[in-house]
Amino acid sequence: EVQLVESGGGLVQPGGSLRLSCAASGLTFSNYWMHWVRQAPGKGLEWVSRISSDGSGTTYADSVKGRFTISRDNAKSTLYLQMNSLRAEDAAVYYCIGSSGWPGYWGQGTLVTVSS
Amino acid sequence: DIVMTQSPDSLAVSLGERATINCKSSQSVFFSSNNKNNLAWYQQKPGQPPKLLVYWASTRESGVPDRFSGSGSGTDFTLTISNLQAEDVAAYYCQQYYNYPWTFGQGTKVEIK
Numbered sequence: 001e002v003q004l005v006e007s008g009g010g011l012v013q014p015g016g017s018l019r020l021s022c023a024a025s026g027l028t029f030s031n032y033w034m035h036w037v038r039q040a041p042g043k044g045l046e047w048v049s050r051i052s053s054d055g056s057g058t059t060y061a062d063s064v065k066g067r068f069t070i071s072r073d074n075a076k077s078t079l080y081l082q083m084n085s086l087r088a089e090d091a092a093v094y095y096c097i098g099s100s101g102w103p104g105y106w107g108q109g110t111l112v113t114v115s116s
Numbered sequence: 117d118i119v120m121t122q123s124p125d126s127l128a129v130s131l132g133e134r135a136t137i138n139c140k141s142s143q144s145v146f147f148s149s150n151n152k153n154n155l156a157w158y159q160q161k162p163g164q165p166p167k168l169l170v171y172w173a174s175t176r177e178s179g180v181p182d183r184f185s186g187s188g189s190g191t192d193f194t195l196t197i198s199n200l201q202a203e204d205v206a207a208y209y210c211q212q213y214y215n216y217p218w219t220f221g222q223g224t225k226v227e228i229k
Contacts, residue, residue: 047218
């Protein structure tokens with residue numbers, strides 16, 4: 001069974017930093033492009049970032065470009081999202097997604113709260 | 117960016133009846149290299165992550181009941197829930213994965229009439 005388990009969420013002050021992790025199991029992690037998608041409370045879904053299977057290519061939403069960094073460690077089957085200069089509008093549940101052509105696998109999400 | 121527009125925003129359907137949700141993209145999401153529409157549908161219940169129902173516009177995900185079906189091509193797509201069950205009460209989203217940024221529809225809430 002494929003599992004994607006996010007962690008690292010929590011309460012952070014505006015301007016602060018957090019690093020999210022997504023531990024993958026049950027799939028050959030190095031074969032999958034990985035993504036982060038977020039959902040603010042009571043709102044819709046917003047794609048945040050993606051990274052290629054070998055980590056050589058990344059893309060970001062304009063709303064996070066220059067502040068967030070996506071990375072992966074294929075030896076550990078883990079995806080990361082380093083979030084800096086956090087703003088109130090970054091508060092959301094963050095989901096990691098595994099894609100091998102289509103967005104097939106979603107994690108349960110981790111909640112990020114940005115508040116003073 | 118490709119804009120995904122769903123209609124209606126909400127609908128109420130009687131148990132056992134059909135629910136139809138439409139999704140329109142601002143540009144085609146048909147990929148000629150693989151002859152597929154890069155369009156997915158999700159179901160989301162409160163407090164849960166989105167659950168993939170359909171990908172490539174019409175391929176049902178493993179384990180999804182066959183009362184859920186996707187159709188359409190190019191820019192116009194439909195999710196049909198036949199024989200609506202109580203457990204189908206949820207929000208439904210379409211999503212394009214044709215290019216970046218991936219974009220989602222605003223969601224459609226399905227309720228029981």
